Amino acid sequence: EKGKRVLIASSENVIRGLLMILCEIPEEKISRLEIPNGLPLVYDFKSKCIKLLDDGSGEDPREKYNFGTAANYLFQPCKNE
DSSP states (O other): OOOOOOOOOOOHHHHHHHHHHHTTOOTTTGGGBOOOTTOOEEEETTTTEEEEOOOSSOSOHHHHSOOBTTHHHHSOOOSOO
8 A cells, every 4th residue: 555565586486475375375286386587477466467577588478487287267358547
């Protein structure tokens, strides 16, 4: 509500745990989610979705990076947009 931003830099497992809650990923699927090293993931609380920063390459980051077989849980359509 206050427009604040928080940066979280942590291990892949901690990031998975946060994403499991934020993106409602089932516990039995979370181990199939890969988190690419050094790739900023932006969670928009208003839209309740993950957004990826444009690196200027013109490539779709979902195709460029390996998010694992549970990537469809991570990239749900944004709400309120």
